[in-house]
Amino acid sequence: MSNASLPALSGYLRADGRKGIRNVVVVAYTVECAHHVARLIVNAFHGQEVHLIGFPGCYPNDYADRMMKRLATHPNVGAALIVSLGCESFNRRGLEEEVAASGRPVHTITIQQNSGTRTSVADGVEWVRWAREALDTQQRVPMRLDELVVATICGGSDSTSGITANPAVGVAFDQLVAAGAACIFEETGELVGCEFHMKRRAATPELGEAIVACVNKAAHYYTVLGHGSFAPGNADGGLTTQEEKSLGAYAKSGASPISGILKPGDQPDTGGLYLLDVVPDGEVRFGFPNISDNAEIVELIACGAHVTLFTTGRGSVVGSAISPVIKVCANPATYERLAEDMDVNAGRILSGDATLEQVGAEIVQLVAQVANGAQSCSEALGHQEFILTYKQFEASGPGCFPLKAA
Template sequence: MTPYASPRPTLPDAHWQGWLRADGRKGIRNVLAVVYLVECAHHVARDIVTAFREQDDGPPVHLIGFPGCYPNTYAQELLEALLTHPNVGGALLVSLGCEGFNKHRLEEVIKASGRPVHTLTIQRSGGTNATIGQGRSWVAQARQIMARQMRVSMGVQDLVIGTVCGGSDGTSGITANPAVGRAFDSLIAHGARCIFEETGELVGCEPHMAARARSPELAEALTACVAKAARYYSVLGHGSFAPGNADGGLTTQEEKSMGAYAKSGASLIDGIITPGTPVPETGRGGLYLLDVVPDGEVRWGFPNISDTAEIVELISCGAHMTLFTTGRGSVVGSAISPVIKVCANPDTYARMSEDMDVNAGRILQGHTSLDEVGAEIVQQVLDVASGRPSLSEVQGHQEFLLGYKYFDPSARACLA
């Protein structure tokens, strides 16, 4: 696992029009989020969104939310980060009225960011039908406001890009994952900030990450971060290894870890962040590990119940889009930020080409190289940033999942 000498191809001087936010960040999409603040408000929020599902004459409307009834700092901070994400232009909050979520604080955070925001409480608004009607009316007005929001020039240096793998098989660590690593190295060299994660799938790779740390302190923190994940999964009694991984040819957790590690490329690692922590503005490109395993004792079970939860956490750190590698095949996209699918297995691509943006399986067939697929992924990033929908967007995928977690506030700082 010696780091390779990654090429640094010259990217085109790509610029496109994005949406300028009050904090100076720029978005590649302009989404209006309708947010349920407890599962009991999910139906009402979904019905509000349904009215705008087929309308393409204005900002898109996405449904997100938190199902829990009792409060959680992690969930509060993630929704605050997500609803002030540069891809979000406004938000409607839908509350039942007796849940523990601090909707007033959330509304104030969004309002302070300069975005249109409104809160509806079902118990005060007259019930289901009345709230749906009021919600649809407000969304229609807010979309008109958002359509007039300022557009500005964006470039690679404005982008934050995440990566995650799902439905991995024996081809993932040979084709798609290292190809994403090549793309990361190129994007970072040209000013983008990139995030990799899945600490539970990096067990055994910590010495290699430590060797790439920008400082000795960060090297120690990277090692400790993976050790925490190993302890957490040990208490659970199983690792991040699904039956589908074994069916696809992976034989050990170590094999899966090496494949997951390959997505990070060969650039120096600049820091560790936790969900909801924005990637720091450093004036240059950078690579960050997202620690997704909760601090403290095991409280809420599996730390990432699905790939969708991992994508949401990447978005909460500012990711404009996510590079999703898959060997077995996955159809999930996300609300708020586009997902670009990089398919590792040529047979999977042949069956699911309508869901796969990049066919990295051609590497196995001898039709192309890792470097060429890495360059293709970079071009996909530029195209999607410029406004072309990824295939998950074309298919209408807007998956979203947010549960309960805990992170020690004293450990939230990024080691950069």
């Protein structure tokens, strides 16, 4: 364990006792019709911590409602501006009340009642400027490692992902979990074939059964839709089958016991290793469980993730609104092509220039530095991708949270 050498952490204290590593003003549109106005407001704050989030749909959806509430009250968020057209189904009042109850400044602009685009943009800019000035006076306070939530995802995987970047993140996860942090891995569709191995790592037999059931749900969902979680670039990178990709992806989880299953928006209330179940419940509807990587990143953030470790072999360049994304590049050739987008060159493991343990320790150090305010590559490049689509979930069963039940 090398955590003794980690720098002391600090963060922004929120009214619910959680701490954030960023102090973002989110501008949240509540239907696509308000997206442009919200974007113009955000564009006035280039280079500042003002991020665009939103839900495009006009039909109501409990999942989207819950996600927006979790995101707008995420510990990395200090204030929220809601931008509504006015006639959409989204419950903007419910969102405003949730943010206000969390102790954060919040304001709603309804375009139809505010003289249209120009006035709404001007009013929004004025409010965000006020909120930004208020947040900029807030001081950081000491933060412990066991107050940190770290997520991992892989995207643009290739055959090297499972040899270098993913097991290196697994080493980092083991160190972070041992230090008390909550760590979340995800995408049961990319764990098809690993279910019985995960079952053996579950904290209780009931959780083990729940893990097998949720991977079966994912296999069924993807089979009905006719595609696995497998893109042509995966095959170009030497991966042949879903289960081969799965086994490589699974290495990100490390070797800690699995403490529970989360659904999007569930927040772990103790440290440990958690599996995020991103595949909807019930009959197959609304299309693919996650249309691209950023939909999963947003779900990890809705579970409280302060920072996301993104492993890639082919070379994804995305970041995210709200929480920084750290890129761990698996393939040494990809790293040379895309160095400006990559935080960690795990390809050094393949070329014999570093060990898994060395890269894992480097990732833990980087998590601490980014938590303390250092910008990740995608963050410095201005990446703030965000996707939220329709889904449906049932509440998690008691077997999914054995620690809470105990």
